[in-house]
Amino acid sequence: KAGVTQTPRYLIKTRGQQVTLSCSPISGHRSVSWYQQTPGQGLQFLFEYFSETQRNKGNFPGRFSGRQFSNSRSEMNVSTLELGDSALYLCASSLGGRAADTQYFGPGTRLTVL
Amino acid sequence: AQRVTQPEKLLSVFKGAPVELKCNYSYSGSPELFWYVQYSRQRLQLLLRHISRESIKGFTADLNKGETSFHLKKPFAQEEDSAMYYCAAYGNQFYFGTGTSLTVIP
Numbered sequence: 001k002a003g004v005t006q007t008p009r010y011l012i013k014t015r016g017q018q019v020t021l022s023c024s025p026i027s028g029h030r031s032v033s034w035y036q037q038t039p040g041q042g043l044q045f046l047f048e049y050f051s052e053t054q055r056n057k058g059n060f061p062g063r064f065s066g067r068q069f070s071n072s073r074s075e076m077n078v079s080t081l082e083l084g085d086s087a088l089y090l091c092a093s094s095l096g097g098r099a100a101d102t103q104y105f106g107p108g109t110r111l112t113v114l
Numbered sequence: 115a116q117r118v119t120q121p122e123k124l125l126s127v128f129k130g131a132p133v134e135l136k137c138n139y140s141y142s143g144s145p146e147l148f149w150y151v152q153y154s155r156q157r158l159q160l161l162l163r164h165i166s167r168e169s170i171k172g173f174t175a176d177l178n179k180g181e182t183s184f185h186l187k188k189p190f191a192q193e194e195d196s197a198m199y200y201c202a203a204y205g206n207q208f209y210f211g212t213g214t215s216l217t218v219i220p
Contacts, residue, residue, distance in 0.1 A: 043210035105158040
């Protein structure tokens with residue numbers, strides 16, 4: 001089985017721009033979660049989607065949003081980028097029957113905001 | 115506030131020595147506890163979860179609800195255990211610790 005894929009792998013944006021990141025889960029997985037990883041804060045939960053519905057959301061401003069499509073692929077969007085949004089964004093998929101099911105992580109998208 | 119704390123950022127042990135990676139959590143209710151591991155140039159992956167009560171790659175973790183701890187242990191460290199280890203708690207969402215980088219010295 002192919003693993004979780006994330007595109008693009010690297011991205012450079014400037015302040016004020018917006019960005020869309022994509023995640024393709026493992027085939028058959030219905031849950032997709034997003035995380036922000038920074039050296040200072042570590043891994044922080046952004047949101048989780050299951051069957052196209054947001055099941056949980058972390059403590060991030062409304063500039064961070066996401067969605068999930070009928071094929072379970074997910075996108076996250078960050079609008080009005082700030083320097084502090086520079087981070088590695090990780091996506092994880094799971095079967096989804098239980099939110100605490102084993103998560104399988106993608107390689108991440110490295111976002112740099114200049 | 116929900117929180118997972120890993121007090122050691124870096125930990126070095128000699129090959130064959132016992133290793134313990136500490137994890138403490140502050141969580142209302144009864145969270146599920148996990149250890150995730152990231153080997154060099156690999157993805158983050160699940161190592162073990164407390165409800166399984168299993169030993170993976172020689173590692174075990176005991177949940178101590180009184181001390182709200184979930185320390186990861188291995189009696190004899192191997193060089194291939196060198197990696198970044200993250201403790202995580204799940205109640206209604208995942209909370210991760212900041213990680214401990216383990217180096218096993220040959």
